[in-house]
Amino acid sequence: MRFQGLDLNLLVVLDALMAERKLTAAARSINLSQPAMSAAVARLRAYFQDELFTMAGREFIPTPRAEGLAPAVREALLQVQLSIISPQRFDPTQSDRRFRIALSDYVTLVFFEKVVERVAREAPGVSFEFFPPADDSENLLRRGDIDLVILPEIFMPNSHPRARLFDDLxxxxxxxxxxxxxxxxxxxxxxxxxxxxxxxxxxxxxxxxxxxxxxxxxxxxxxxxxxxxxxxxxxxxxxxxxxxxxxxxxxxxxxxxxxxxxxxxxxxxxPFTEAVQWPALHNSDPASLWMRDMLFQEASRMVxxxxxxxxxxxxxxxxxxxxxxxxxxxxxxxxxxx
Missing domain, CATH: 3.40.190.10 (Periplasmic binding protein-like II)
Structure with missing residues (x-):
């Protein structure tokens, strides 16, 4: 499908290459053969009149043009996924959703352990993948690479919504x-x-x-x-x-x-406040709303x-x-x- 001369499928190819940086891995991630992926890269270069990627060993290194395109492409694909493709109804008891969360060992031990226990009882198909807090959490949120970040509020950027969980000193x-x-x-x-x-x-x-x-x-x-x-x-x-x-x-x-x-x-x-932050595009996502509500309920029980x-x-x-x-x-x- 073309939109003003651009095959929109090529945006998926560009996004996969930015994420994987290797042709074979990117092709596998979007179910394309390697020859089809190579042909798509050639079409991308022709449309944008830029090399977009150069080779360093087996890794694709994005050009400044590709780096500039990547955030807008990722945001557009996320918007399609959340607003058009994703179902509006979220049933936690039937879901196999995996939440990707960046949090510290401190938050894991004093707070999130209780969340994991409750989710295991109420939504046994839901799973978690934990990451240490990253310096580029703003970019991870913008790209949708992570669902939630839990950090002291003073360390959070202002570009995404957030809410207080609990206080400590x-x-x-x-x-x-x-x-x-x-x-x-x-x-x-x-x-x-x-x-x-x-x-x-x-x-x-x-x-x-x-x-x-x-x-x-x-x-x-x-x-x-x-x-x-x-x-x-x-x-x-x-x-x-x-x-x-x-x-x-x-x-x-x-x-x-x-x-x-x-x-x-x-x-x-x-004193400090631990808060949770999520991608702006997930603000109305039913699954994200459910998980955030779970966090708020468990935080309110902390004594x-x-x-x-x-x-x-x-x-x-x-x-x-x-x-x-x-x-x-x-x-x-x-x-x-x-």
């Missing part, structure tokens, strides 16, 4: 045997101790506490760098080091790892870990939790319930 953690956490932690002592810090993504995005310290030209002693919050507790075991992590996750690990939790000696204890703190910590830390709770209330953050 940061605390200082250390091994139960760490003597320097047996009394209230001052900022000076916090800065002088050895730290285990977390960095995220390919660009090594900084944790909120490190961002705060650099903004105020303060430098602490960093002994270990890890790439996920769940690695921090293991790096603190039998050492005098400390780490900074969300309160919800700290309490999650306290159930199995002997740790101390101390009030973070920084203004407002660095404060302060209510269960006394069962998890030693008496010396009770005052710390009281102070953290007051700080969270004063800065407007909802302190998580477990």
């Amino acid at each position: 940061h605390v200082c953690v250390g091994c139960r045997s760490n003597r320097q956490l047996s009394e209230p932690l001052t900022f000076e002592r916090y800065m002088s101790m050895g730290h285990v810090v977390v960095q995220f993504g390919d660009s090594l995005r900084l944790g909120l506490e490190e961002r705060y310290l650099r903004e105020h030209a303060r430098k602490r002693r960093i002994d270990v760098v890890v790439h996920g919050y769940s690695m921090i507790p293991l790096m603190l075991s039998n050492t005098e080091r400390i780490g900074t992590m969300p309160l919800r996750l700290a309490q999650h690990f306290m159930k199995t790892i002997p740790m101390r939790i101390a009030e973070l000696p920084m203004p407002q204890h660095l 404060s870990p302060l209510d269960t703190a006394e069962a998890l910590i030693d008496p010396d830390q009770h005052e710390c939790y009281r102070l953290i709770g007051e700080a969270a209330s004063s800065c407007g953050a909802l302190v998580p319930h477990e």
